[in-house]
Amino acid sequence: MAFFVFVFLPLALAGCSGSGADDGNATMAVNATDPQLAGALQDQIMVDPQLGRQANGDSIRPPAQPYSGAVPSDAVAANTDPLDTNGLMKAPAPIAAGKDCTECAAARESVTLGGLAARQKNAKSSQCAASLTYSAAWAQRLPADLPLFPQARVTEAAGTEAGKCALRVVSFSAAQPMQILLDWYYTRAVKAGYTAEHQLDGKEHILGGTRARDDGAYVLFLTARADGGTDIDMVANNGI
Structure with a gap:
């Protein structure tokens, strides 16, 4: 039995060595024909030292605190x-609100800002909704008479100036209670000549x-938040 062990062991090792060589050749062939894959294989792995320390990989104990993944504050x-x-x-x-409140139905059933704008009672707003583009920059391009609420935190914004359109749609939140936002926008709207x-x-x-x-x-569609603040969706068309 010992004779067979000594005979076949080198053969097994030789077989493993041959397989590794073939794999290396195959990798080199792939690298030569696929530069993107070659770059991905040869690039250095990026490590975040802050997260590396959080991982606590050399300890038998769990980390001292949960990994940081908190939602950013309203600031x-x-x-x-x-x-x-x-x-x-x-x-x-x-x-x-009665059954004929089209804005109410739009707020309940729309899942995007574009869908919300498209279902507005104002014909020009709904027509311009088809050309909306999304960018947080639109939040700073609201009409000057109905601007973004001070200290508001924007979550999404869209707008268009295609043709004769001047449509803005913005979702944002504020730390202030709803009544302050209602009074603030009501005051600005009335002073600018809008109905309210x-x-x-x-x-x-x-x-x-x-x-x-x-x-x-x-x-404006306003909903009170559990933390005392307010979530707002705003659609504005034209304006100064």
Whole structure:
């Protein structure tokens, strides 16, 4: 039996060595014909030293704290303009939204900003929705008379200036309670010559209106957050 062991062991090792050589040749062939794969195989692996220390890979104990993956605070990507609540007019109490509230249905059923804009009662807003493009920069291009709320944090924005369109659609949040946002936008809308109607659809408040001189229109959908702040979707068309 020992004789067979000594005979076949070298053969087995030789077989393994041959297989490795073939694999190396195959890899070299792939590298020669596929430069992207070659680069991926030869590039150095990037390591984040901060996350490496969090991994605690050399210890038999679990990490001392959870890995950092927290949602950024409202101070991140925010409008940093100071908030002035002096001289705000009080928004009227909401009236219950009826079955003919197209904005209410749009807010409930739309899953994108484009879908929300397309279902607005204002004809120009709905027609321009087809040419919307998405970029956070549109949040800073709202009409000057209905700008982004101070200290608001933008989550998504879209807009278009195709043809005669001047449509903006923005989703944002604010740390302030809903009543402050209602009063702030109501005051600005009325002073800019818009009408202002306040409706309530379940827990969602809708503030919207129009302006005859330029066919301007706006609508805000506001929902209170558990932390005391407010989530807002805003659609604005035309404006100064």
